[in-house]
Amino acid sequence: MERIAESPLAVYQAHLDKGELAYQWSPDAQKAVFYPRVICPFTGSDRLEWRVSAGLGTVYATTVVHPAREGGPYNVALIDCDEGFRLMSRVEGIAPEAVRIGMRVKFRVHRPGGDESPYPVFVPVEAA
């Protein structure tokens, strides 16, 4: 295996910087791989291709976190993207408790600013 020039996380973050949600594709397994890694968890092969998601998905699971101290309730969800991978995120643009399993959602990049890296969030498709 050649020396790795750029970590899987660095490539993923570079895509997010451009406003893209990237994932890996295993040509041997014919499956999407997420989170990004050095070898494919289905085959053990290091043949992994980077792809950019169309950004459409479905809410697989959802909860509302109620912080004990500061801040109001917020959503945490697992999203199944149409390309066949799942990620943790949140659904924005509606009340956190209004997020429903099965709801169609669309990716947008969230840029927290400061030292924090951009990360993917989702909004309901109807509101996109």
Next chain:
Amino acid sequence: MDGLRRGSAAIVGVAESDLGAVASEMSPIDLMAQGIHRALADCGLGLRDVDGLLCATAQSRTSGLALAEYLGISPAFIDTTILGGSSFMFHVSHAQAALTLGLCKVAVIAYGSTQRTVGRRHASVREYNPYETPFRPFLPSTAYALAASRHMHQYGTTREQLAAVAVAARDWALLNPVAWEKKPLTIAEVLSARMISYPFTVRDCCLVTDGGGAVIMTRQERARSLTKPPVYVLGCGQAITHANISSMPDLTVTGALESGRAAYAMAGLGPNDIDVVELYDAFTINTILFLEDLGFCPKGEGGRFVADGRIAPKGSLPVNTNGGGLSYCHPGMYGLLLLIEATRQLRHECGARQVADCATAIAHGNGGVLSSQSTVILGTEAAV
């Protein structure tokens, strides 16, 4: 589990350390040592007999070194496998293997935690995960809440059914003199308690206490010569499905399906043969998931199964007879205390909460965020 023979090793001594809120400046290793001292007294062995040491704690990076030094022993066999709260069920199978291979003669499994005294943040450092941490999941609660959301969606499980698990645990705890919780609990009180991560209120979540203990194991022949009736290891099984909740394949099916299958196969038993059920109830959904995956009810029926007090003290299936992580004690990694309770039930030492005529028990450990599952089936001499 291929290679392990049912009944070839036994639990011969058990003890809890101090529980709940321990004296200030106590360390996790102090609690392990206290548990070991009491467990050795329970079976009539001494520290010089111990040549196998198994332990885990989130508060000591090399707990095996710390504990061996503290005890003044140099164990022939040592194992500090740490996979969360189920670690100690993994230790049972590792100890059984070591004992039967002759790597050691007396194995001690120990745990200690002072998470209540020092604060959960200090007891267990959260690792940063770039794919989860930015979304501020309140872990582990949020991970289990996501699983509960899925179970509710797919099977119609209700918050009232989840609450029934907490109420049953509380009813058992009221029969256990060392349980943390001392007052009755109602479904309405569970539902109206402070929300943590929907659908869980604080009453759907395990306690945050100090605590620990120890379990002593020997081979079958040695076990029969000791103080108390041996409690034999009839079956062991394990499964790891993921580490982080976003990588769990199906949030409604846990690795307990596989760990249970392996443990039942080794024991030559099925769920209908089990008299006492001890399940790792970090959250109310756990009990429901494990009842399903270990075959006590069909998949999806767990919520309806626990309603109406079926797993409470006067119900038909005794589950979490010590009061569970929800109402008895939950010192971070609770699995060892399940093994202790199962052993005591099979020895008929449990007083008001004793299950009549029991000969077999299942102790099921869960670790991480439904990540590691390990099942141990125990039985009396009559069950071997």
